[in-house]
Amino acid sequence: MRQQPGDAYWYTRGAPTDKQWLDFQYDVKVSDIELANRENFVSIEHVKRFTTNGMSVDQGKTSNVNALAVMAELSGRRIPEVGTTKFRPPYHPVTLGTIAGQRRGEAYLPRQILPAHDWHIDQGGVMQDYGWMRPDCYPQVGESEQAAIDREVMAVRNGVGMFDATPLGKIEVKGADAAIFLQRIYANNARSLKPGFARYGLMCNENGVVIDDGVFVRLTEDHFLCHCTSGNTARVYQWLEEWLQCEWPSLRVALSNQTSQWASATVSGPRARELMRLFESDIDFSCKAFSHMQFRSGQIDGVAARVLRASFTGELTYEISVPARYGLSLWKRIDALGQALNIVPYGVESLMVLRTEKGYLHIGVDTDGTTTPLDLGWGAPLSKKTDDFIGARSLLRSHDQRNDRLHFVGLQAIDSGQSLPLGGHIVSQVNVELPMESQGYCTSACYSPTLKRWIGLGLVSCGRERMNESVSIFANGKTVAAKVVSPTHLDVKGERLNA
Amino acid sequence: MRNVEKEILTPIQPRLRARPVLEVRAEGRLVERKFLGILRLQVIEWDNVIQAQLCEHLGTLPEASAFVEHHGLRIHWISPKEYLVILEEGGDEQCVIDLLADLPVLISVISDSRITFSLKGEVVPKILAQRCGLDLHPSVFVVGCSTVTRVAGLSVMVVRVDSLVYEVSMDRSYGQYFWEWFEQGFSCFEMS
Numbered sequence: 001m002r003q004q005p006g007d008a009y010w011y012t013r014g015a016p017t018d019k020q021w022l023d024f025q026y027d028v029k030v031s032d033i034e035l036a037n038r039e040n041f042v043s044i045e046h047v048k049r050f051t052t053n054g055m056s057v058d059q060g061k062t063s064n065v066n067a068l069a070v071m072a073e074l075s076g077r078r079i080p081e082v083g084t085t086k087f088r089p090p091y092h093p094v095t096l097g098t099i100a101g102q103r104r105g106e107a108y109l110p111r112q113i114l115p116a117h118d119w120h121i122d123q124g125g126v127m128q129d130y131g132w133m134r135p136d137c138y139p140q141v142g143e144s145e146q147a148a149i150d151r152e153v154m155a156v157r158n159g160v161g162m163f164d165a166t167p168l169g170k171i172e173v174k175g176a177d178a179a180i181f182l183q184r185i186y187a188n189n190a191r192s193l194k195p196g197f198a199r200y201g202l203m204c205n206e207n208g209v210v211i212d213d214g215v216f217v218r219l220t221e222d223h224f225l226c227h228c229t230s231g232n233t234a235r236v237y238q239w240l241e242e243w244l245q246c247e248w249p250s251l252r253v254a255l256s257n258q259t260s261q262w263a264s265a266t267v268s269g270p271r272a273r274e275l276m277r278l279f280e281s282d283i284d285f286s287c288k289a290f291s292h293m294q295f296r297s298g299q300i301d302g303v304a305a306r307v308l309r310a311s312f313t314g315e316l317t318y319e320i321s322v323p324a325r326y327g328l329s330l331w332k333r334i335d336a337l338g339q340a341l342n343i344v345p346y347g348v349e350s351l352m353v354l355r356t357e358k359g360y361l362h363i364g365v366d367t368d369g370t371t372t373p374l375d376l377g378w379g380a381p382l383s384k385k386t387d388d389f390i391g392a393r394s395l396l397r398s399h400d401q402r403n404d405r406l407h408f409v410g411l412q413a414i415d416s417g418q419s420l421p422l423g424g425h426i427v428s429q430v431n432v433e434l435p436m437e438s439q440g441y442c443t444s445a446c447y448s449p450t451l452k453r454w455i456g457l458g459l460v461s462c463g464r465e466r467m468n469e470s471v472s473i474f475a476n477g478k479t480v481a482a483k484v485v486s487p488t489h490l491d492v493k494g495e496r497l498n499a
Numbered sequence: 500m501r502n503v504e505k506e507i508l509t510p511i512q513p514r515l516r517a518r519p520v521l522e523v524r525a526e527g528r529l530v531e532r533k534f535l536g537i538l539r540l541q542v543i544e545w546d547n548v549i550q551a552q553l554c555e556h557l558g559t560l561p562e563a564s565a566f567v568e569h570h571g572l573r574i575h576w577i578s579p580k581e582y583l584v585i586l587e588e589g590g591d592e593q594c595v596i597d598l599l600a601d602l603p604v605l606i607s608v609i610s611d612s613r614i615t616f617s618l619k620g621e622v623v624p625k626i627l628a629q630r631c632g633l634d635l636h637p638s639v640f641v642v643g644c645s646t647v648t649r650v651a652g653l654s655v656m657v658v659r660v661d662s663l664v665y666e667v668s669m670d671r672s673y674g675q676y677f678w679e680w681f682e683q684g685f686s687c688f689e690m691s
Contacts, residue, residue, distance in 0.1 A: 107680040110652045112672035132672065174605045175543060254541040254605040260670050261612035324611040324671060325534075 010069040022070065023063035025056035030070055037074040044068050048085050060085045088245075114166050115263045115327025119335075123345060130348070131231055132167040137347040145349070150449040153353050155344035156313055157450050160269035162334050162345050165319060166327065168264055169214065169233030171240065173224040175253035182216065182224055183387050184248070185240065187373050191387070193218045198293045198310055201226070203236070204391030208372045208400055212236050213363050215310045217295045225258075225295075225306075229363055233259050243390070262306070263327025265334055268317040268354075270499065271341050276307075276318050278337040283307060285318070292498045301333060312351060314358030314491055316499045353446045356457060359410055359487030366408060366443040366457050372400055376408045377464065406440045407463030410489055414470065414481040416453035420445035424475035426460050432474050442473055448489065455489050456482075528619040529681055531674075532666065535615055536586030538595055539607040545580045549603065556598050557584070566645040566658060575645045575656065583656070614674035618665045618681075626684035627665070633657065651680045 011020050017030035032051045041047045044064075053067040054060035064085050072082040112132040114120065120127065125135030126145060139148035155161050173182060182190035186201040193199050198217040205211050212235075214227035228236040237257045244253055267275055276285040283290065283298040290296060296307045303322050311317035322330050335343065346354075352362070361367065361376065372395060373382055382395070394400060413420050422445045425438040440463065445456035460466065463484060472479040491497065542549055554560055558569030560582065566575040571590065575583040584595055596606050618627075624635035631650040634640060635657075645658045653673050658666040669677060
């Protein structure tokens with residue numbers, strides 16, 4: 001016999017309504033809806049705000065259904081006449097069981113796999129879980145991880161290296177108002193960017209604190225490609241959607257997270273152009289035709305590809321993206337062509353050394369929950385921007401403009417062989433007597449095989465006014481002598497980058 | 500890639516190349532649906548005119564949490580003002596893009612960013628329900644239902660295609676994880 005659905009049962013008539021809950025998160029009861037009805041509320045949106053029904057994390061799709069059904073009955077209307085509030089995701093209720101679930105060993109936590117995952121394993125890549133499984137470095141037989149990192153860094157500085165950049169966040173922003181939208185999102189200027197060009201951008205929250213950075217590209221007049229930090233992509237995407245849907249719904253813009261659609265490989269080093277010219281391609285890779293911070297679409301060995309000249313190593317760099325199904329083929333092809341140039345794959349740890357040498361900041365590592373663009377030395381560029389953007393007002397507060405804030409600077413060990421303690425506090429005395437005031441801290445530290453010394457980056461009080469000043473870095477009861485320097489330890493003029 | 504073997508790989512290849520179909524006894528079956536053409540269709544300003552134009556080009560649009568099939572195209576409701584258009588392997592994505600070129604609709608090709616598995620068997624909803632909050636009871640999640648929800652900690656589109664056939668679609672990078680998770684689900688039922 002076919003089962004028939006029962007009648008809807010929204011509440012128990014004849015029983016005390018102040019003990020019948022409709023919203024289990026905000027404790028809204030049938031009696032609250034009765035009061036709203038007595039107060040002559042008609043619109044369900046007003047009932048929602050009067051009772052707070054559906055304003056907790058379920059965002060209405062669960063509890064508001066109960067409330068509007070009761071409201072319909074009390075006001076003598078049908079449910080469609082009462083209408084619904086604006087539902088937001090999740091459109092379908094999610095149980096705690098879905099989130100918690102069972103323990104399942106290796107399958108307990110989701111992990112993302114690169115298209116070239118097996119190649120990295122075969123080449124001895126030391127895989128690390130960054131959400132994506134990514135290679136830190138590729139030690140050869142008998143080689144330590146530190147030696148492998150040094151070798152990979154030097155290969156990029158002197159020849160050419162290849163890096164799997166697939167996890168780099170790729171969010172597409174399309175629509176007639178795309179430029180206006182990004183002008184409000186980024187602290188720097190997005191609207192003046194021409195199609196085919198790229199620009200580095202900083203994103204702030206309402207407090208003016210930097211939350212992400214990355215290179216954004218104008219593909220066409222109404223179409224942008226925004227890169228964001230690999231581990232922060234989902235958060236940035238939600239951030240953009242929230243502003244678009246809740247604050248600026250009138251903007252004609254749509255967003256799409258395209259990160260997994262493309263497999264990306266970065267070719268970096270002074271010989272990168274030589275390698276790119278070995279591909280069969282309709283793209284002119286000469287410096288004159290394709291300079292730093294430019295973007296091209298074209299064919300790479302018969303596959304439709306996107307190529308961006310942007311760098312996180314400080315070297316001449318091409319970032320090649322192809323549809324993910326060709327990801328492993330692209331990777332193998334670069335490796336095969338690059339053998340003539342002694343190409344070397346490099347991993348995330350090697351990239352961290354390369355970017356520290358160049359002084360490129362890593363959001364969340366070199367910044368904390370208080371760092372603003374002004375602290376990063378972006379005061380002059382931002383002062384030229386006349387349009388409003390998220391965080392702009394906060395940056396005008398006197399607290400944000402104080403001179404004694406923590407500035408982003410470079411650090412250099414006085415004794416070149418002495419390691420800098422990551423996370424160590426900047427203090428002015430060699431012999432520390434606790435408690436002592438911290439003047440900031442070391443945010444990144446590594447041995448630079450290029451400069452043959454330990455270097456670092458840090459957030460230091462009044463840092464920009466303290467260039468070449470000797471400081472001590474305190475950690476674990478010891479101090480290390482260091483000097484405050486420019487964050488750019490290497491190639492200050494950017495000649496390598498723009499080659 | 501020209502001049503070398505051009506390997507076009509789906510997300511779970513090559514790791515699972517030796518075992519393209521997961522089959523446990525006769526109770527259930529998991530197989531990848533390869534190289535579907537997938538287009539994300541976002542309407543910026545929804546009104547009756549746009550809806551009529553979309554219907555004219557694509558056929559009747561699905562209701563919320565459902566899918567429809569017309570002329571080899573499958574159209575899924577994703578969220579208000581957003582649909583997913585799916586073409587079988589070999590389908591021309593560009594045809595759909597051209598078809599809708601004059602409409603104020605934004606289309607993104609996301610074929611390479613998704614992996615789709617076909618799941619068959621009475622045991623399928625039971626396995627999915629282990630880490631899915633959706634009511635997958637056959638009388639509730641009926642044939643034609645299509646919902647984006649959370650399964651095994653992932654954002655997954657769950658579709659009931661036929662009485663015993665379901666499809667799940669997710670970010671391609673999670674394909675291997677899902678396969679292994681589902682395999683473990685099978686093993687639970689084997690033990691029982």
